[in-house]
Amino acid sequence: MRVSVVLEQRFIHTPDGSTYDNGHATYDHWRRYLSVFEEVQVVGRSQAVTEVPAGFRRVDGPGVRFLPVPYYQGPLGLLRRLTGVSAALWRGLEPGEAVIVRLSGVLVHLAAALRWFRGHPFAAEVINDPYLGYGPDGTRHPLRPLFRTLLTELTRLHCRQAVAVQYVTREALQRRYPPAAGVASFGVSDVHLPPEAFADAPRVYQGRARHTVLVGSLEQRHKGVDLAVRALAVLRAAGHDLRLKVVGDGPLRPGLEALAQELGVAQACEFAGQRSTPAEVRRDLAGAELFLIPSRTEGLPRALLEAMAQGLPAVGSAVGGIPELLLPDTLAPPGDVDELVRAWGALASNPAQLSAHSGRNLALARTYADATLDEQRAGFLRSVRAHSRPQSPFPPARTS
Structure with a gap:
């Protein structure tokens, strides 16, 4: 059939x-x-x-x-x-x-x-x-x-x-x-999580998580990339040495790049474009220290599970299925930049919590393996x- x-x-x-x-x-x-x-x-x-x-x-x-x-x-x-x-x-x-x-x-x-x-x-x-x-x-x-x-x-x-x-x-x-x-x-x-999608072990953090990655389409405002750029500007103005890498492409990209320029964070905000294979995305995840998903709407985001499978701590919005994956202290109401700043800054500054969330996220991701x-x-x-x-x-x- x-x-x-x-x-x-x-x-x-x-x-x-x-x-x-x-x-x-x-x-x-x-x-x-x-x-x-x-x-x-x-x-x-x-x-x-x-x-x-x-x-x-x-x-x-x-x-x-x-x-x-x-x-x-x-x-x-x-x-x-x-x-x-x-x-x-x-x-x-x-x-x-x-x-x-x-x-x-x-x-x-x-x-x-x-x-x-x-x-x-x-x-x-x-x-x-x-x-x-x-x-x-x-x-x-x-x-x-x-x-x-x-x-x-x-x-x-x-x-x-x-x-x-x-x-x-x-x-x-x-x-x-x-x-x-x-x-x-x-x-x-x-989600598609074959054995090669998983890190061998959780990460152990000795210092702050400075390098954050966001993976998502720039076709619509759903992924909240503009919120991430605004939160980055607030955190850097407050003295946090953070960088954001956006993996994905679409018609919203020029406006988002202009927003980063307007807010003075263009040098700390990299728009990496579309990746050709899952292996390339996994390299972006492996090279980051924290994952960000400030979506305005979601089902159950595959990109978040892929990041968790790489042992990344994560901060996201309390929308759709994200609360099924992340703990309350790493969630912000959708569209709320102030709360996103709070959750992102708090987790990125706490090595012990980063290490704990890495182990917890990797273990949970394994329950979503193929x-x-x-x-x-x-x-x-x-x-x-x-x-x-x-x-x-x-x-x-x-x-x-």
Whole structure:
């Protein structure tokens, strides 16, 4: 049986049809689904390119194909191409296959609605929270309040309609978007932590943690990089010799670099750009002394777990699944620069606490290792398959 996975991610493809992504939606991620299904079809928007930019990795491969949906940007772009997008989903998602929608996002909600309209089952993976993502500190789109209400309610609806639901958190997303009564529910992170992702031992700190790293996309304001830059300026003005390295890229980068210049911390704030492989990101993590994740919205952040696997102490915002990973004294309310300054400065200045958090974070990250989570992920996929049996084109024979 084939499983099709619909997601909001934007992809690129070359003239030969090969598809690429600059995030986590690459072949290594999708081949996990082959433990239960014979074929995986990834469904998303894709834009044609002649050259593959640095930092992009292949999506398709043995057992994994890609179904391109006509490319668009934003709600108005979708409206202009709604007929073509709907037709691609209608033709590409076959009645007898398994379908998983990765919530939330406009394309995936459209796919879920089409499946429901046709009377065909679908399952859901909940990877983020639109209520927070479209909150006052999230996107600045003029229709933000409408999107917040609409996408939050659609996520709740489609979780209730799904035949199985997997959440990347263990508790946080389940509270806001519960499944229907009696529906199989799973709380399993989608992080990829093979054995080489782990440090051999916790770190032992003899002095302050001066070198902090933040890993995240600069596509939207969700990762709170602007908050990190402002907090860095306050801490350095107070005499803390701290440096920040931002790993990631996107359209917000020029504005963030200008902000660092404006606040006088450009020399202490490095924008390293996109990395091409997980090994390159691990080198950035290994070279840092503390990890920062001041997100405005999150599911369960993979980058934080990857940092913890390297034995990094971490400071983050109390949002989404982050409180499931970090202790209260290392958390700040989302969007609160003053509290971020407090938590960052306190931990970075305390070698004993840094060492203790390193050991604690490494031990917790080991509970998210691939070898531990793969069986739980397979349980979700087996449930999806069991509720997605191919349908016979003939009605059952009547019995007298």
